[in-house]
Amino acid sequence: MENIRYDLITALPEIILLGMAMIVLIADLFLKQSNRIAIYGLSQLGLLLAAYFTVTTHVPSVGYAFTGTFVDDTLADVLKLMIYVGTSLIFVYTRQYIQLRNMFRGEFYALVLFSVVGMMIMVSGQSMLTLYIGLELLSLSLYALVALDRDNHRATEAAMKYFVLGALASGMLLYGMSMIYGMTGSLNISDINHALMSGARIHSVLVLGLVFIVAGLAFKLGAVPFQMWVPDVYEGSPTAMTMLISSVPKLAAFAFVIRLLAQALPTLAVDWQQMLLIMAVLSIVLGNVTAIAQTNLKRMLAYSTISHVGFVLLGLMSASGNGYVSALFYIASYVVMTLAGFGIIILLSRKGFEAENLSDLKGLNQRSPWIAFLMLIVMFSMAGVPPTLGFYAKFAVLQAALQAGFLWVVVFAVLMAVIGAFYYLRVIKLMYFDEPQDNSPIVAPFDMRVILSINALALLAIGLMPQGLMSICFYAISRSLS
Amino acid sequence: MLDYFLQHILSFSIWLPVLAGGLVLFTANDSKPNLTRWLALFGSVLSFLVTIPLYTHFNFADGGFQFQERFLWIMSFNIHYHLGADGIAIPLILLTSFTTVIVVISAWEVIEKRVAQYMASFLIMSGLMIGVFSALDAILYYVFWEAMLIPMFLVIGIWGGPNRVYATVKFFLYTLLGSLLMLVAFIYMFHQTGSFAITDYYQLPMPLNVQVLIFLAFFAAFAVKIPMWPVHTWLPDAHVEAPTGGSVVLAAIALKLGGYSFLRFAMPIAPDAAHHLSGFMIALSLIAIVYIALVALVQKDMKKLIAYSSISHMGFVTLGFFIFNNLGLEGAVVQMISHGFISAAMFLCVGVLYDRVHSRQIEAYGGVANTMPVFAAFAVLFAMANSGLPGTSGFVGEFMVILGAIQVNFWYAFLASFTLIFGAAYTLWMVKRVFYGEVANANVAALKDLNKREFLILSILAILVLALGVYPQPLTDMTNATVTQLLSHLANSKLPVGL
Numbered sequence: 014m015e016n017i018r019y020d021l022i023t024a025l026p027e028i029i030l031l032g033m034a035m036i037v038l039i040a041d042l043f044l045k046q047s048n049r050i051a052i053y054g055l056s057q058l059g060l061l062l063a064a065y066f067t068v069t070t071h072v073p074s075v076g077y078a079f080t081g082t083f084v085d086d087t088l089a090d091v092l093k094l095m096i097y098v099g100t101s102l103i104f105v106y107t108r109q110y111i112q113l114r115n116m117f118r119g120e121f122y123a124l125v126l127f128s129v130v131g132m133m134i135m136v137s138g139q140s141m142l143t144l145y146i147g148l149e150l151l152s153l154s155l156y157a158l159v160a161l162d163r164d165n166h167r168a169t170e171a172a173m174k175y176f177v178l179g180a181l182a183s184g185m186l187l188y189g190m191s192m193i194y195g196m197t198g199s200l201n202i203s204d205i206n207h208a209l210m211s212g213a214r215i216h217s218v219l220v221l222g223l224v225f226i227v228a229g230l231a232f233k234l235g236a237v238p239f240q241m242w243v244p245d246v247y248e249g250s251p252t253a254m255t256m257l258i259s260s261v262p263k264l265a266a267f268a269f270v271i272r273l274l275a276q277a278l279p280t281l282a283v284d285w286q287q288m289l290l291i292m293a294v295l296s297i298v299l300g301n302v303t304a305i306a307q308t309n310l311k312r313m314l315a316y317s318t319i320s321h322v323g324f325v326l327l328g329l330m331s332a333s334g335n336g337y338v339s340a341l342f343y344i345a346s347y348v349v350m351t352l353a354g355f356g357i358i359i360l361l362s363r364k365g366f367e368a369e370n371l372s373d374l375k376g377l378n379q380r381s382p383w384i385a386f387l388m389l390i391v392m393f394s395m396a397g398v399p400p401t402l403g404f405y406a407k408f409a410v411l412q413a414a415l416q417a418g419f420l421w422v423v424v425f426a427v428l429m430a431v432i433g434a435f436y437y438l439r440v441i442k443l444m445y446f447d448e449p450q451d452n453s454p455i456v457a458p459f460d461m462r463v464i465l466s467i468n469a470l471a472l473l474a475i476g477l478m479p480q481g482l483m484s485i486c487f488y489a490i491s492r493s494l495s
Numbered sequence: 496m497l498d499y500f501l502q503h504i505l506s507f508s509i510w511l512p513v514l515a516g517g518l519v520l521f522t523a524n525d526s527k528p529n530l531t532r533w534l535a536l537f538g539s540v541l542s543f544l545v546t547i548p549l550y551t552h553f554n555f556a557d558g559g560f561q562f563q564e565r566f567l568w569i570m571s572f573n574i575h576y577h578l579g580a581d582g583i584a585i586p587l588i589l590l591t592s593f594t595t596v597i598v599v600i601s602a603w604e605v606i607e608k609r610v611a612q613y614m615a616s617f618l619i620m621s622g623l624m625i626g627v628f629s630a631l632d633a634i635l636y637y638v639f640w641e642a643m644l645i646p647m648f649l650v651i652g653i654w655g656g657p658n659r660v661y662a663t664v665k666f667f668l669y670t671l672l673g674s675l676l677m678l679v680a681f682i683y684m685f686h687q688t689g690s691f692a693i694t695d696y697y698q699l700p701m702p703l704n705v706q707v708l709i710f711l712a713f714f715a716a717f718a719v720k721i722p723m724w725p726v727h728t729w730l731p732d733a734h735v736e737a738p739t740g741g742s743v744v745l746a747a748i749a750l751k752l753g754g755y756s757f758l759r760f761a762m763p764i765a766p767d768a769a770h771h772l773s774g775f776m777i778a779l780s781l782i783a784i785v786y787i788a789l790v791a792l793v794q795k796d797m798k799k800l801i802a803y804s805s806i807s808h809m810g811f812v813t814l815g816f817f818i819f820n821n822l823g824l825e826g827a828v829v830q831m832i833s834h835g836f837i838s839a840a841m842f843l844c845v846g847v848l849y850d851r852v853h854s855r856q857i858e859a860y861g862g863v864a865n866t867m868p869v870f871a872a873f874a875v876l877f878a879m880a881n882s883g884l885p886g887t888s889g890f891v892g893e894f895m896v897i898l899g900a901i902q903v904n905f906w907y908a909f910l911a912s913f914t915l916i917f918g919a920a921y922t923l924w925m926v927k928r929v930f931y932g933e934v935a936n937a938n939v940a941a942l943k944d945l946n947k948r949e950f951l952i953l954s955i956l957a958i959l960v961l962a963l964g965v966y967p968q969p970l971t972d973m974t975n976a977t978v979t980q981l982l983s984h985l986a987n988s989k990l991p992v993g994l
Contacts, residue, residue, distance in 0.1 A: 378609075382612070393645060398642070398645065398671070399642050400638050400642050404638070408678070408682075411678070411682060412685065412686070415679070415683060416686055420679075423679055424679055428675075430671075430675060431668055431671050431672045434667070434668060438664055438668075439664075441649075441652075442652060442664070445649060445653055446653060446659065446663075480568070480569050480571065483570075484570070484571070487571060
């Protein structure tokens with residue numbers, strides 16, 4: 014009995030959100046369109062409750078539940094809280110957008126909540142199967158979300174592409190996992206680690222399994238050479254979904270990488286370090302160089318994401334506590350920036366008009382100096398120019414890689430960052446130096462404007478005082494990884 | 496109260512203009528531009544007044560860092576909010592806050608669109624540049640150094656000339672490239688010392704090959720900013736396209752950031768590399784002095800001509816640094832301050848003409864002295880100062896550097912002194928073509944002489960140029976102790992013992 018009680022308390026946030034998703038689905042059947050706003054409230058309430066229980070059940074030590082397949086450590090709690098905040102922001106930013114496009118239905122909120130549960134399971138997975146189930150729950154919800162606007166051909170195509178390639182990646186991941194299982198006889202993360210430490214195994218089989226696992230992870234993260242789906246899906250999906258895909262799931266993917274590579278397979282670090290290094294360098298090059306040629310804003314941000322993933326991999330590749338902390342810091346910063354960036358794109362869209370081309374930003378400073386200023390902060394943050402948060406993210410990753418001895422990789426990454434700065438500067442150029450093409454007023458709900466402003470200004474505020482976030486990342490890693 | 500102020504005077508100097516800029520940005524709108532202008536003027540004058548005690552309360556005998564403030568900023572990386580200024584930094588800080596006042600006044604009715612953003616950019620930039628001059632922590636310094644690019648990028652891009660986008664993007668990317676390499680050097684030294692304190696780096700022994708790499712990383716950042724030949728190509732573009740205020744700030748202060756940083760970072764942190772590469776640095780300086788002066792001679796655009804003349808004069812500054820003697824180094828500092836006044840004045844003069852005729856081409860003018868006699872008098876004075884006439888500030892720095900160079904090598908001094916000929920040639924030839932002769936066209940015939948505002952700023956600058964030329968002692972008194980201390984630090988090898 015005690016065990017079950019502990020298990021249930023440990024997984025309480027997941028259970029609450031799952032329950033809320035069900036309630037949303039059922040309530041949706043009985044609500045008229047005019048009352049549907051209640052669903053929005055319920056979803057936000059669910060996130061709030063989950064956050065409350067995540068905080069109150071938090072202990073500094075590491076706890077295992079469900080016979081060791083589920084872990085509750087500081088890393089999991091921190092990432093979950095970030096996921097709640099991110100998802101809550103997404104709900105605020107997308108409310109008007111989906112209302113105007115006839116997607117304001119229970120399905121949207123239920124699917125997003127399901128995907129959140131998936132992410133939470135990924136974050137807390139301590140067995141390869143739990144991790145996989147979490148990943149699939151997340152992925153399937155996202156495929157459905159992309160296709161939610163069912164009369165939209167581009168979105169359907171994007172969903173198809175996303176599904177096929179995502180399924181392929183899941184297959185590779187499973188295949189790799191099966192090889193590791195074959196070599197170690199366990200699915201449990203810590204058991205695998207112990208098994209690999211204690212005895213000699215056939216190295217080539219392990220590395221083959223590792224290659225598949227890393228390939229699967231790279232697919233999900235969107236790192237080169239597994240990045241093909243990213244620009245197409247970003248461009249084709251409704252902006253609300255693009256915002257979701259590009260932001261919080263990266264936090265879960267980060268946990269996934271930490272659990273599999275840093276916790277289960279640290280003995281193979283020499284091997285995966287090389288793989289991550291190659292992918293990091295290629296992602297940074299391809300992401301930054303290709304982004305220059307884009308005229309579509311969402312596509313440009315897709316390539317920018319690829320380059321950001323490259324930087325995250327650069328931190329992970331260091332395979333040290335310092336490296337993991339820096340990668341976590343980077344990905345948290347990335348999520349804040351991305352949410353603000355897509356929030357502004359959504360703000361500029363209106364009924365029957367999608368702001369998605371770079372030229373739609375022209376003369377924004379004359380249409381609304383405040384929104385242009387917010388976008389300016391986001392762009393400089395993405396480019397890594399101080400005093401914004403993005404600078405410290407790049408700084409942390411670069412110093413970790415340098416500490417691990419990769420001086421020339423760091424110099425190379427820095428040169429690529431300069432190339433990257435160019436296309437962020439182009440966005441600013443369009444907003445500030447060009448004349449506006451369309452002068453229609455920008456309408457948005459008050460709460461969205463306020464929260465978006467806070468979101469973007471946070472980049473500046475945390476940039477001036479980054480220690481808080483750094484400490485959180487430091488404790489998340491140091492208390493969870495022995 | 497006064498004690499508290501003096502202990503935190505550098506923080507006040509940095510954050511007051513930044514706050515004033517924010518205030519200007521948020522309280523003013525374009526329908527009431529005069530409110531914005533007065534607010535900006537008030538903010539800049541107040542910011543200037545705040546920096547004055549840096550001079551009056553300076554301990555002239557002490558060459559070290561004064562007015563220090565230090566507290567922990569980012570614990571994870573042992574980064575401190577550490578400020579302090581020595582005899583080289585304080586004149587530059589004063590120059591910065593003074594120039595901002597000039598820029599605000601010079602933009603008074605000239606800038607008509609988005610006045611608040613224009614004024615705010617300059618106020619914020621002023622605070623950030625003072626931050627660069629007073630930061631004693633490498634990351635704090637880097638944050639100010641990079642953040643300063645943002646307002647400058649906007650100033651050139653929004654209020655600049657026809658080719659402004661190309662110029663401003665080039666300016667930004669050039670500078671960013673150099674500074675990121677510097678950041679890598681900082682991180683490297685952080686892993687060696689566990690600290691980002693500049694003074695810790697001064698003590699860090701390093702083998703020569705490491706020192707050379709670090710020196711080159713700094714070189715990439717600072718040579719672009721100064722700018723030295725051959726990485727100077729962004730400057731003529733940026734100057735030509737920038738609005739008058741932007742050109743003034745670029746020439747008067749932004750270029751000094753590079754020069755100052757050589758003294759603060761590259762040379763004391765890697766002194767052996769600095770000696771090792773001094774031949775190279777002197778060669779680049781001499782090329783800038785002679786070759787760029789010749790380039791200036793053939794320019795048709797007045798702003799471009801002054802931009803090239805700036806590069807040539809900054810060549811004197813780097814020459815003064817790398818001959819490693821007292822006269823050279825002090826002369827270089829004097830030259831930096833003097834060039835700040837003279838180049839600001841020259842660009843303001845071009846601005847006066849441009850506001851009236853909307854052309855920067857020399858051939859669009861001729862005989863301006865006939866219609867604008869007062870203005871012509873000022874312009875001739877500043878032109879003389881630019882070509883290094885004794886009695887103006889332009890002479891003092893150049894003369895000291897040449898004297899210093901002659902102690903090291905006769906030919907350095909010989910080549911450097913060519914600038915007195917070429918400088919006079921290109922400046923006076925421009926003056927001749929623009930101001931003398933017959934009235935060239937109807938535009939010139941219709942010119943009105945200086946208004947009160949223009950007269951005010953040009954006369955302040957004229958007084959300063961003459962004062963510094965006749966009596967430079969207040970400045971040299973300030974720099975003396977610091978320069979001596981720096982030279983004795985540079986004389987000691989930092990190679991690890993036993994290598």
